[in-house]
Amino acid sequence: MSARATGAAAGPRIFSGVEPTGHLTLGNYLGAMRRWVEVDQHRGDALFCVVDLHALTVEHDPARVRRLSRQAATLMLAMGLDPERCTVFVQSHVDEHARLSYLMECTATDGEMRRMLQYREKDAERAGRGGSVRLSLLTYPALRAADILAYGTQEVPVGADQAQQVELTRELAVRFNQRYGEVFVVPRATYPEAAARVRGKSGQGRMSGGVCLLDEPEVVRMKVMRAVMEGGSGAVEYERGERPGVADLLEVLAAFSGGEPERLAEGYASYGALQSDVAEAVVEGLRPVRERHAALAANREYVDAVLRAGAERARGLARPRVDAAYRAVGLMA
Incomplete structure (x- = not known):
């Protein structure tokens, strides 16, 4: 049995994810995912997630989201993520992400949400066409912070364009801890080598x-x-x-x-x-x-088994901390 499976993995707790909003590209691979395979899964207790809830922040086709979520999970395994070394799962399979997201919304401010680059870009784009954006796009950073903080994450491998999000997550963790007691680990961002950012x-x-x-x-x-x-x-x-x-x-x-x-x-x-x-x-x-x-796509049973096991382990890691956060803010968890 692997060190990860027994809970004895050495090194930092690492969390990162990919959104199933489109087909994964060479930029995704070189910018982050190859590092997951070659470095991160070997040096710590690493969790890698298909963050499918984030795909709902914009107009979407439900069947396409499901299809791309499975494709992303299968590609993560095809790239070389080893379920014996790391945890691979789907975000919506672990309720603690949504549970903690609301507490992060209660910790963040309206101004912080509106300053996030992704929201500003989408809001300007929709306004130019006379449309509007979903409220979930505004509160998206709270869910992203919950993704990271639920696991006691110490390191978040990201591209430079995601630095703002990790910095907000750090601020929310510090603010929550100061108000309600020490619950969350304050994470830090780690970046790929410059040559990997295309x-x-x-x-x-x-x-x-x-x-x-x-x-x-x-x-x-x-x-x-x-x-x-x-x-x-x-x-x-x-x-x-x-x-x-x-x-x-x-x-x-x-x-x-x-x-x-x-x-x-x-x-x-x-x-x-x-x-x-x-x-x-x-x-x-x-x-x-x-x-x-191609080989893994033909073996759905194996992929499903990996995702079920990954979600079970992720829930086991996240639930105690999220329950502690609920108690800390005064809820009868």
Whole structure:
């Protein structure tokens, strides 16, 4: 039996999740999920979650949410998350997330919620079309904080664009502890190496966001070759500020080859050759994931068993702390 299964895992408690709001992309993989597999599940008591409740904060098709939730869970296993080393589960299977979310809403302020970047962006987008946003999008950060705090999480692997959310979670944990007594661990964010964060530019240039992990090889090649790049026929150079599209390609190549973007740029006399090599690197780098996903998708019983076991363990970890939070605020838990 594994150290995780016996509760004897050494190292920090780690929590991270992925939303089933679309097909997982190369950006998801290089920006966070590959680190989960290669680093995080080996160095602590790690929990990885399909945060399906978050998918309800916007207009959605219920059947698509279910389908993408299963696909995301299956991909997490296909990438190499090992149920003997970490806990893989679906958020809605553990009631403590929703229970604690309300207490976080009672701890946060309206101003804090409205300052969150995701809400401001969606609100502006909908206002421009004469529409409105769901209340759940405004209170989303409270649920995100509950996801993290329910488990006594010490480290949250995130991209730099999620730093605001983790900082709010820290503030809510400190505020709750000061008001009601020490219940929550105050977590900290951890970030992937800079080369793993593939940013790109708008439109077609956002190659990493456009390439889906389950795309067929010919689709991957087409998307990479269509990626917008700056620089014309001049020398290939790694300049993040001036040539973000080129930098994206070099960072993706570095992520799969283990090299440095600056050094890799020196080996190319043309942009076409760079695109071609990146396309092949992505195709071959994702091939094992696609193949394992196909095998796991054909074995639903195994995936379901992993998710049931993961949810059971997650509930066992979260319930005592959430019950303690309920008692702390004066509820008859």
